[in-house]
Amino acid sequence: MRRTARIAALILWITATVATSARAQSLAADLSSHVIGITTGFAGADLVLFGSADRQGDVAVVVRGPPTTIVVRRKTRILGVWLNGRSATFRDAPSFYEAAATKPLTEIATPETLVRYGIGLDNLRFQLTETTDPTEFSPFRAALLRAQERTDLYRPDLARVSFLGEHLFRADIVFPANLPTGDYTVEVVLLSGGQVISAQTTPLIVSRVGFSNGVFAVAHHHSVLYGTGALALAIAAGWAAGAIFRRM
Amino acid sequence: MQIYLPIAEMTVDPLVILAMGGLVGLLSGMLGIGGGFLMTPLLIFVGVPPTVAVATQSNQLVAASVSGVIAHWRRRNVDFKLGSIMLVGGALGSMVGVALFARLKALGQIDLVISLTYVLFLGTVAALMMVDNFRVLVLRRNVKIRRKLHEHGALHRLPLRMRFPRSRLYISAFLPLAIGFVGGLMVALMGIGGGFALVPAMIYILGMPVGLVAGTSLFQIIFTTGITTFLQAVTTHAVDIVLALILIIGGVVGAQIGTRLSHLLHPDYARLMHALVVFVVAVKMAFDLFATPEHLFSVTMPTQ
Numbered sequence: 001m002r003r004t005a006r007i008a009a010l011i012l013w014i015t016a017t018v019a020t021s022a023r024a025q026s027l028a029a030d031l032s033s034h035v036i037g038i039t040t041g042f043a044g045a046d047l048v049l050f051g052s053a054d055r056q057g058d059v060a061v062v063v064r065g066p067p068t069t070i071v072v073r074r075k076t077r078i079l080g081v082w083l084n085g086r087s088a089t090f091r092d093a094p095s096f097y098e099a100a101a102t103k104p105l106t107e108i109a110t111p112e113t114l115v116r117y118g119i120g121l122d123n124l125r126f127q128l129t130e131t132t133d134p135t136e137f138s139p140f141r142a143a144l145l146r147a148q149e150r151t152d153l154y155r156p157d158l159a160r161v162s163f164l165g166e167h168l169f170r171a172d173i174v175f176p177a178n179l180p181t182g183d184y185t186v187e188v189v190l191l192s193g194g195q196v197i198s199a200q201t202t203p204l205i206v207s208r209v210g211f212s213n214g215v216f217a218v219a220h221h222h223s224v225l226y227g228t229g230a231l232a233l234a235i236a237a238g239w240a241a242g243a244i245f246r247r248m
Numbered sequence: 249m250q251i252y253l254p255i256a257e258m259t260v261d262p263l264v265i266l267a268m269g270g271l272v273g274l275l276s277g278m279l280g281i282g283g284g285f286l287m288t289p290l291l292i293f294v295g296v297p298p299t300v301a302v303a304t305q306s307n308q309l310v311a312a313s314v315s316g317v318i319a320h321w322r323r324r325n326v327d328f329k330l331g332s333i334m335l336v337g338g339a340l341g342s343m344v345g346v347a348l349f350a351r352l353k354a355l356g357q358i359d360l361v362i363s364l365t366y367v368l369f370l371g372t373v374a375a376l377m378m379v380d381n382f383r384v385l386v387l388r389r390n391v392k393i394r395r396k397l398h399e400h401g402a403l404h405r406l407p408l409r410m411r412f413p414r415s416r417l418y419i420s421a422f423l424p425l426a427i428g429f430v431g432g433l434m435v436a437l438m439g440i441g442g443g444f445a446l447v448p449a450m451i452y453i454l455g456m457p458v459g460l461v462a463g464t465s466l467f468q469i470i471f472t473t474g475i476t477t478f479l480q481a482v483t484t485h486a487v488d489i490v491l492a493l494i495l496i497i498g499g500v501v502g503a504q505i506g507t508r509l510s511h512l513l514h515p516d517y518a519r520l521m522h523a524l525v526v527f528v529v530a531v532k533m534a535f536d537l538f539a540t541p542e543h544l545f546s547v548t549m550p551t552q
Contacts, residue, residue: 044259
């Protein structure tokens with residue numbers, strides 16, 4: 001009898017596991033490209049994210065640039081002159097952020113869920129380094145968001161994720177020309193009843209390619225060579241200009 | 249058309265940069281100045297980070313001063329001996345300047361220092377030139393009452409006196425050394441050749457013949473801008489070679505046209521125009537220092 005009970009428990013466990021993994025696979029999504037190459041003519045990029053959801057629900061997409069340290073400085077007036085005063089240093093802040101969803105965020109998830117998954121600019125959590133005074137957090141956070149929105153690095157407006165039929169969905173993601181390079185993540189979550197029922201993360205790499213990558217690499221890794229080259233170029237150009245225009 | 253600048257990490261319209269280079273080149277050709285003091289603020293205005301603007305500008309100035317010196321050298325208007333002494337001071341100045349630049353950048357006060365030095369130097373030079381112009385143009389005072397070739401002030405009698413046959417001077421070597429040092433500092437901190445300040449200093453402090461001043465100051469500017477470009481490339485990695493190339497092309501074409509146009513302009517009026525341009529930039533910079541900024545917060549994101 002005990003043996004049959006054990007087998008029954010095992011069968012139950014297997015069924016449960018299969019059911020969970022099936023639920024985990026209820027969401028599948030991919031990008032039209034996993035690499036954005038910044039060439040000399042780079043003027044921004046458009047990617048299409050497409051996917052399918054087996055269950056009814058809403059889809060939210062969050063694109064994050066590589067985490068970085070951002071310093072926000074406040075100008076103060078000393079003797080009538082404006083100069084940089086207090087500052088706050090944010091650790092591991094996304095260098096780029098964009099969110100998209102099928103509906104306005106408050107309609108698809110509870111505030112706690114939005115904060116936990118960092119969906120929407122208002123729900124982003126930032127960490128300050130130890131040296132920064134925590135009482136000054138909120139004005140600096142607001143300033144950081146404003147500044148990043150101004151330079152298009154944080155997108156304040158929610159992009160659209162649209163369902164094509166019952167299961168298939170797509171989102172058009174626009175990347176600006178001043179895109180920071182590095183390893184990005186594109187997180188796709190399926191929500192139902194205000195809760196996340198499935199999530200998937202897709203990597204995206206943004207890197208300089210070709211000529212601009214070569215220039216950047218030489219400037220940073222062979223700076224003596226780069227400096228010499230820059231000088232040689234300038235001297236040659238000056239000399240050539242003198243020679244060409246003398247004959248005119 | 250858009251082009252991506254690999255070091256500035258931004259996209260610009262190359263025609264806008266070409267036009268800026270051409271305009272500054274045109275003015276510099278007409279007025280006989282480098283024009284760096286106009287270019288750096290313009291670059292910052294179109295969104296180039298100040299560090300990249302200053303470092304790249306020094307690279308562009310190497311090209312501009314090389315082509316300028318070639319022209320002056322053909323007319324034998326370069327005092328190489330005096331220029332070399334200035335150059336020693338200039339080399340020291342640019343080294344101190346680049347180190348100071350890196351230190352101020354870390355403190356977050358580099359923008360303030362760039363603006364303050366601009367206001368200080370441009371304001372002083374503009375005021376001096378305007379007074380001088382006023383005397384010449386409005387009062388029409390006869391300035392041919394010089395008894396000697398030039399006045400010998402107390403400064404000229406400092407120790408280490410040297411003869412400079414080309415300029416017909418017998419003065420302390422400390423003077424050109426000090427002027428060169430200030431020039432070197434300006435190249436590193438402001439991204440300008442400093443010709444607009446060196447030229448009057450060489451005329452009024454050293455008492456050099458006016459004809460030799462432009463060529464000699466350009467001769468030393470080649471080296472101070474060259475050393476600065478190299479040091480910036482090695483320490484701040486902020487020299488954008490693509491941006492520099494576009495500026496060079498616009499600048500040399502503009503300068504050649506400007507040089508040809510300069511014959512149409514009476515030297516007195518050219519100097520007045522020069523003074524006015526310097527004055528306007530100084531006033532603009534001073535205004536920005538005191539006016540309430542549009543954005544109270546600034547954000548710096550280190551490039552990886």
